[in-house]
Amino acid sequence: MIGKLISFSLRNRLVVLLIAAGLFGWGLYSVSTNKVDAIPDLSENQVIVFTEWMGRSPQIIEDQVTYPLVTNLQGMPQVKYVRGVSMFGMSFIYVIFEDDADVYWARERVSERLASANRLLPEGAVPTIGPEGTGVGHILWYTLDAPGLDLGEQRAVQDWYVKFALQNVPGVSEIASFGGFQKQYQITLDPNRLAYFNITVPQVMAAVRTNNNESGGSKFEMSDIGYIVKTTGYLQSAEEIESIPILTQNTIPVQVKDVATVQMTGESRLGIFDINGEGEAVGGIVVMRYGENAAEVIENVKEKMNEVAAGLPKGMKFNIVYDRSGLINEAVDSVRGTLIEEMIVASVIVFLFLFHWRSALIIIIQLPLSVAIGFILLNAFDISSNIMSLTGIALSIGVIVDDAIVMVENAYRHLAEAQHTEESHG
Known part of the structure; x- marks a missing residue:
């Protein structure tokens, strides 16, 4: 066989050269x-299910969230095993599929199971599927260098401007924000005042929730012009929250400021992000989508950063702290x-x-x-x-x-x- 192949090649040199070319x-x-x-991607073919139920202990999370989800996600086709991890206020489920299973097909199967698993979970615990990234998908880390802005303002720019812009880059699965403070209004109740006015905590919560809402009416026409009727009720300041009436006693409304103090603060944090020992920083992690070209995605993200930088507050700029393209x-x-x-x-x-x-x-x-x-x-x-x-x-x-x-x-x-x-x- 080899002799015939060699003889054919010698007699047909032009064909061999054309095939080689x-x-x-x-x-x-x-x-x-x-x-x-x-580096090669040797991570397992997995789908991560994340559930947040803040304020609950790991044991409660395990009993009421992790265990029902793990038992519900078992038995799907091409699943090797299901792992569950419970921690304070959070639950992580790792569904490991066979290596030859398509990752998007696997995510669809998990989504179908989660649709029926929601009825098993307590109110407020909503499971979500993690990004379609892998264990080596963190291709770029960046921080926002803004000397004149506090951590809360930097985090607001990251969450409401930078993140949405960079997520549109082809090949990017998620932009994970880290550091800083996520602004929120915090209502601190006084137990003595609540007892004095005979008001319960659920009453305060219901009053705030009811007054932080918008509702639409219909429209009416006058002089051949249609006017849209709606109410604007979203809370926009601490003073508006303080003025919310909870109930009326002896024709006098009891407001939130009578039983609590309202202030602008940051959400509770489980850690901080420090860079080079110079203090806290705010930034994001670029997570690459499964099966994409890392070098190409990094280049596209950097080009998008140059576009986004034009809209940043004066003095703010990107500081890349980890870039896999160098490696x-x-x-x-x-x-x-x-x-x-x-x-x-x-x-x-x-x-x-x-x-x-x-x-x-x-x-x-x-x-x-x-x-x-x-x-x-x-x-x-x-x-x-x-x-x-x-x-x-x-x-x-x-x-x-x-x-x-x-x-x-x-x-x-x-x-x-x-x-x-x-x-x-x-």
Whole structure:
């Protein structure tokens, strides 16, 4: 079989050259379209379900949230196992699927189960599916450098402007905000005043909830003009909250300020984000979507940051604290340099030992062609260009060179013997 293949190749050199040129062109295209990352993604094929029910102990979270969800999510097709973690005010469920299961198909199956699981959970506990990212999806971290703004104002800019803009970048699954204070109005009740006015905490909560609302009416026409009727009732300041009436006693309304104090403050935090020991900072984490090209997504995010920076408050700018593109470029450049060096050294050694430029040319052509075919296979199996895959190609150069040297030297020896035989008979 091999002899026939060699004979066919010798008789049809043009066909062999055309096939080699086609493979080399296809390989160059595969190199340009291959996904680039620094490290291979070895994380499990999982879907994360997150449920927040603040103020509850881990045991309550385990009994009323985690356990019902874990039992409900079991038994789905292609599920290996389900893990549950309970902590203060939060529950995490990790649904691990088989490696060959499509991640978006898996998310649909989990969503269907969660639709029926909501009836098993207490009021206020709403499970949500995490972003379609992986364990190595954190490709870029940034902070907002704004000396003139406090942490609450910086977090507001991050949550209501920067986050929404960067989430529109193709390939980005989520922008996770961190640091600072999330502003909120806090009502601190006085138990003695509540007892004096005979008011309960649910009454205060109901009064605030009822007065923080808008309702629409209909419309009426006058002089051929239609007017829309609606009430504007959203609370916009601490003074408006203080003026909310809870109930009326002896024709005198009891307001929130009579039983509580209202102030603007930040949401309770479980930790802080400090950068280089210089103090707290506000920023975000760019989470890449499953199966995307890390180098391309990082470049697109940076371009979007330049657009977003034009709308930031005066003096505020982005400060990138972690950028995987540097590691990606260094890893790819290192392995690429190694490949080029190996190809040059192997060709020079073959030329010096055989002292035959045509033999060296065969190896020079064979090495880049083999690497190009390797990238075709990488794309076929959806493997990114990372340290592991590129190092494997670099190591295979030695095998390719050994094979080429043996074949070329053997052919050279047989040709030399045949020529010597002809000269002897002549």
